[in-house]
Amino acid sequence: MPAAAQSCAGDARLIDGVCLPAISAPGPRIENVPTGFVISLDGEVFEGDDEVRDLVRRTDVRLANADIEVVFDGLGAIPRLDLEVAGDPRAYEAGDTATLQSATNYPAYITRGELRIVDLAAIGGQRTLQVVPILPNGTAQVEVPEGSRIAVIHRVYDAQGRYDETFPVLLSEPDRRPLASDVEDGSDLTARSRIPVHGGAVTVRGTSIVEGAAVTALGERVQSDGSGGFVLQRILPPGEYGVDVQVAGPGQHVDLVRDIEIPRSEWFTTGMVDLTVGWREIEGEETEQWDSGRVAFYVDGRTANGFEITAQADTGEGDIEDIFRRLEERDPRSTVQRIDPDDLYPTYGDDSTLVDDTPTSGRLYVRIERDGNHVLWGDFDAGLDGARLVRNDRSLYGAQGYWATADTTLRGEARASVLAYAASPDMLAQRDVFLGTGGSVYVLQRQDIGVATEVLSVEVRDPVSGRVIDIVRLTPGEDYEINYLQGIVTLSAPLASRVSSSGIVSTPGDDPQLRLVAQYEYTPTVTDVDGYSVGGRAEAWVTDDVRVGVSGLVEETGTADQTVMGADIEWRIGENSHVRLEYAESEGPGFGSTFSADGGLIFDTVGPNGGSGTAIRGDARLDFADIGLAGDGVMGAYYEEREEGFSSLDYSVTSATGNETLWGVFIDATPREGLRYSLTYDDYSNTAGEYDRRGEGAVELALNAAYTLGLGLEHTDRDRAASFGETGQRTDVGARLTYSYGEDRDVYIFGQATVAHEGLERNDRLGVGANYAFADGWSVQGEVSGGSRGPGGLLQLGYDDGEGTTAYIGYELDPGRTISGVTLDGRDNGRLIAGARRQVNDQLTYFGENTYDMFGRYNSLSTAYGLTYQTTEFLSYTAALEFGSVDDSFANDFDRSAISLGVRYEDEALTAAARLEYRIEEGERSGAPLDSETVALTLDGRYIIDDHSRFVFSFEGIDTDTDESSILDGSFVDASVGYAFRPTDNDRLNMLVRYRYLFDDVGQRLNGTDELGxxxxxxxxSADSSYLxxxxxxxxxxxxxxxxxxxxxxxxxxxxxxxxxxxxxxxxxxxxxxxxxxxxxxxxxxxxxxxxxxxxxxxxxxxxxxxxxxxxxxxxxxxxxxxxxxxxxxxxxxxxxxxx
Incomplete structure (x- = not known):
């Protein structure tokens, strides 16, 4: 157990591993408090001492008069951990000072906190540059270090050394989350959660706080917002507390203590059993016995020893002898439609809403959790990671369990953990891979995909060897938005096609690629889905520095029939150093994938790879500081060996290459200020006789404060006649002179020449470029070059005002560029991209992007627009358009158009929303006819007529004219209206009315089978009424x-x-x-x-x-x-x- 974890932050006291806060703030005290107790919830007293009851009542009255409320919210509150950048949103540069704010609602469980300053784009992978201590809910100032992509991760520890941490918060980009400085927002950015938090939430909220007043609650200073309101929530362990609330300001003074008791357990249960037995009397026949039964329940609670249990089951109506067998059945309705609208009235007049905390595609959901460990039956993310060769990130239905020891290593990792799952998927997995286009909009191959089944990530991949260098998972709502019906993904920032090489000499087509990988589930139109998916991982830290693990998965879903097993070991040498080794075996085909180089206009299908094979992967990264070397630098090596037939989520080795072997070494060092050198060597070979060997050395020397000279040497030896049509050797030398005349302002000239070559064409190039950042948010980047492999050019103009408005326009001509599935016919004239996202004011935000590709005779144009217009406090409009056109005079000549229009109105009485979507595709794609048209309309509304009456309506309609490759052909309409009369002051007359219209000429599939209904x-x-x-x-x-x-x-x-x-x-x-x-x-x-x-x-x-x-x-x-x-x-x- 870390010694640093044995004390609490601030004035809190460590008792039984929990930091009990100093609830009462310094100041005047209230004496002669009775020693009895009361139990109350939301102000209602259930039991307790009469004297204390009276004190509580009088305290509540005084708090109410002061517009302040102290409430116990019950057990099971969701822990929140966030990191906010104080001040107005802005981009921070090296040398700037940033003020960072910790925000959490469970400081009682935290003994210490820290800010980890990392470089996400460091050579060799993410690198921790410094660690800064910070108190929970405290602030700290950090000076932004040098780096390519500086971010901050907030990590907090408990008394046992377990830690929670946030996702990285970039400092190089403005934080555009709608957060108010110094005001508790209730936002959450938790990426990892291992600290067990089981207690009750106490919320203190107030209004009408005068400007300049000092507010103290729960022992903390609270900042009110601009309207004079504040909210403070804290999760406290079970026990009795005196919550001190103080307000001191002009004409306003409050100093009260509200007694609160946090119970050790709390339960909410509801359920029903309905059994009927009868005897049918049919004329002319013998009396026949029949029976019917149903069992349903919901349980949500916390036990005194920390177990959290949530469960739900509904057997449905049916024969009593099969009542529990029906729990094994798959519910054909989606998660949000598990309550059948056929059996219910649209409204019961009580303003009730549906909250689903038991996500399941079947009739049963159970989740039992304690201290971060859990078992569940229902819907879940497979979450099988920890090893690169054996991964699974599908969204599944079935059983899952996770267990980790309470004992941790010095770095806060659980000593041992086990993850296992078993599922029976009712949808097929789809994996679309997109080469970055420099834009933000990408169109999935499938439409009408499963809601919340997507997992999006960006991977960095070597285009020559196929080696995955790095993977970054994207966060929905923050990094991207998705239209599930249209299958359109919109990233929050444009994704470039390649990562710029760190060397001086560049070879067209050899720089690492940036790829957007979209994994999601969809229901096929012509295939019955059955089978199973099982997998798991076990790992243990045998010492504080050595971890061993085993992973495995079996996929028997649709066309997949695959087993992958693996083992791995890791030696953690320091904060930024490690050695890893993995071994895996696969048997049978997986799901395959698709690849698009133009954002989804043209897809190449990479079919599943049958057979079996093994793979070995090893990598090492050594930071100079971790191994005692002087200077700043990192060195590393990797080795991969993949047999023909091996298949995994990231790799598929076919007979085209045979067995593959990759290895490489690198070093990147700055021995002193103004001097940097790097050496890299990469070697790829396969049993088909191909190989690719590249070695490069580079040195950068600061001649003075303004000028930097870079020199480089690269040697290439390759035989890739079958794959790339290249065989031979080449040696290139290059130089680059850079003049810097301000932050993010430089001009450079570069040149490279081939000094020796045999078989490979020359790689001569001469060019000039510049980067300039204007003070008002504008930046421009330009480069033009010419050489033996054709002209090259880049011009990008960007704008970011730090308040939600961005714009960009760029032109790129990349010599040696290829588009998968398209053969260059003619001259590549490059690609033009222009886009903007602007928040005009609090009411209007719009987005637009256009991409025009001129790859010889292959010409494509894609356009996307989006708009949100909040005309009033109650009314808003949304619009989105996407257009695509391809013409290459050969196998691809088609047009695609999609439009989505929405409107929403919401006030105290009326809530209404509507969305209209239209999509059309026609022409020829990959040599096959393409002709589809889809129209979809949804309407939802609720109207509170008065205190006694409610009216609701809904409409869902879709009309399709397709080839049924991704969406069934036909029309479907489901419309309903409902009315309820439920007086609030008596229960004499009640009335429920509904009307429903169903039009279905498709014949929806029943129970996931391949048969149409x-x-x-x-x-x-129907109308029901009753009168008392x-x-x-x-x-x-x-x-x-x-x-x-x-x-x-x-x-x-x-x-x-x-x-x-x-x-x-x-x-x-x-x-x-x-x-x-x-x-x-x-x-x-x-x-x-x-x-x-x-x-x-x-x-x-x-x-x-x-x-x-x-x-x-x-x-x-x-x-x-x-x-x-x-x-x-x-x-x-x-x-x-x-x-x-």
Missing amino acids: PRQRTHVF LNDQLRIGARVGFRLTEAAATETDSFTDNDAYIAVLNARYHMLHNWDALLEWRALRAEQAGFTETSVLGAISRQIGNGVSLGVGYNFGSFSDDLTDLTRDDQGLFLNLTASF
Whole structure:
């Protein structure tokens, strides 16, 4: 256990591993406080001492008079950890001083905190430059060091050395999150969470605080916002606390203590059991017994010893003998539609909303968690990482478990941990890989993808050897936005195609590529999805510096039939140094992937690789500071060996290359200020006879404060005739002279020449370039060159005002550029990209981007626009457009257009939203005809007529004319309206009304099978009302009708199936827990040709708390279900219900 973790921050006291805060702030004290207790929740007192009860009441009154509220929010509050950059959003440069603010709502569990200043783009990978201590919710000032991409990670530790940390916050770019300086925003940036936090949340909130007043609550100084309000939430361990609230300002003085007790456990449970047994009496047949049952429950709670349990199950109606077998069934509805709208009224008049904290694609969800360890059944992210060769980041449904020891290493890592999962996917995995275009908009190959199933990342890959150099996972909402129906991804910043080489000599096509990788799930239109997916990982730190791990996965989903197993070991030498070794074996094909070099206009399919093979991967990185060498620098090496047939998430080795072997070494050092040198060597070979060997040396010398001279030497020896059509050797020398005349302002001239070559063409080039950053947010970068491999050029103009407005325009001509799937015919005239994102004011924000590619006879144009317009406090509009056009006179000649329009209105009474989307594709792509048209419209609304009445409506419609490759062809409409009358001051009259229209000429797939369901056009109306005559008697009525046209298959004709029903009933509550029901029913089935009336009577008794046993008799042959026309319901029935 780290010695530094044995004390608490500030004035807090460490008791049993928890830092109990100094709740009462310094200042005047309240004496003679009673020693009793009370228990209250949201101001309602449940139990306690009368004297204390009176004190609490008087304190609450005084707090209310001061517009201040102290509330216990219950157990299970979500821990938050954030890092904010104080002041107005801006980009920080080397040498600037940044003020950083820690923000967390669980300081009682934290013993120390730190800011880790890292360079995300350092040579050899992310590098920690310095560590600065910071108190929880405190501030610290840091001087921004030199580096390529400086960011800060906030990390906090508990008494056992476990730590939580945030995602990196860039200092080189403005932090555009809507955060208020010095005001608690409730934002969360947690990337890793290992500190167990189980306690209750106490919230102190106030309004009407006068300007300049000093506010102290929960022992902390609180800053009010511009409107005089403040909110402070803290998670505290179980126990009794006196929450001191002080306000001192002009004409305003408050000094009160509110007693709060945090319980050790808290539970919310609800559920029901409904069992019915009956005997059917059918004329001319023997009496037949039947039964039906349903069990459903929801549990959410925390135990006294720290277990957090959330569970939900619903067996649905069905035979009693199969009641629990139905829990194994997959629910065909999506997660947010697990409550069937057919069975419910759109509104019940109580303003209730649906919050789903049990995400599951089936009928069961269970999650049990304690101290960061958990087991669950439901929907989850596989999260199989820790090794590069064996990874899985799919979104799955099934079982998952994670366990880690409480004991940690000196660096806060769990001594041992185990992750395992088993799932039965009902969708297929898709992996689209895009070469960066210099733009922000990328179109996925599939549309109508699974909501929240996407995992997006940016990888850096060597284009020659295929080696993955680095992977960065993107955060939804912050790094990108996605349209699930259209399949359009919009990044928050443009993604370049390549990472600039750090050497002096450059070779066109050899610089590392930047690729956007999109992994997501989709439901295929012509394939039944079955199978399973299992995997897991176990790892242990055998010492504080050595970790061993094993990983494995099995995919039997759709076309995938793959097993991958691996083992790895890591030696952590220092903060920035390590040695890793991995071994993996694969058998069978995976899912394959697609690749696009133009943002999604043209895709190349990389099919799944069958067979089996092994792979070895090793890498080492040694920071000079960690191994005791003088100066600033890093050295490293890597080795990879992949057999033919090996397949994983990142690699697929085919017979085209045979076995592959890669290895390399590098060193990058700055022995003194003004002098930097680097040496690299990379070697690739395969058993197909190909090889590629490159070695480079470079040195940079600062001649004075303004001039820097760089010299470089590169030797290439390659035989890639089969892959790239190149064989031979070449030696190049180069030089670069840079003149710097300010921060981010320089001019340079460069040249390189081939001094020897055999087989390979010359690589001569001479050029000039400049970078200039204006003071008002504008920057320009330009370069022009000419050489033996053709002209090259780059011109980029950018603007960033630090307040949400950015603009860019650029032209790039890259000699040696290729586009996958397209053969250059003619001359490459480069690519032009222009885009902007502007926040005009608080009401209007827009975005636009245009890309025009002129790759010989292959010409493409893609355009994307987006707009958000908040016209008033209540009304806003959104619009998005995407256009694409390709013409290469050969296999690709098509146009794509997509438009999305939205409007939203929200005030205290009315909430309404609408979105219209249209997409059309026509022409020829990759030699195949392309012709599809899709229109989609959604409407949702809620209107509070008055305190007693509510009105809601919804509409979902889609019309498609497609080849059914990604979306089914046909039309689908689902519209409903609902009305509820529920008086707030009495319960005499209640009324529920609904109308639903369903038009489906597609025939939606049922239960994930490959069979289409029936087509239908249906109107359904129903109205229920009840009236309480007195305390014993309630009468009710129901009317309904269904007008249906249905066809079992696409070739069958539609037939009518109409029905009407009317019901009158009376419920009488007798003495001694007895209840009676008498109901009259009338049913008219138009096409079946019958009209029938009947009477149903039942009597029941409460035999326990929430338990009722009843018996009844149906004198008619039909039920009150309009969809049931079997006419076999006459007879006796027994019913047992229990609810809790």
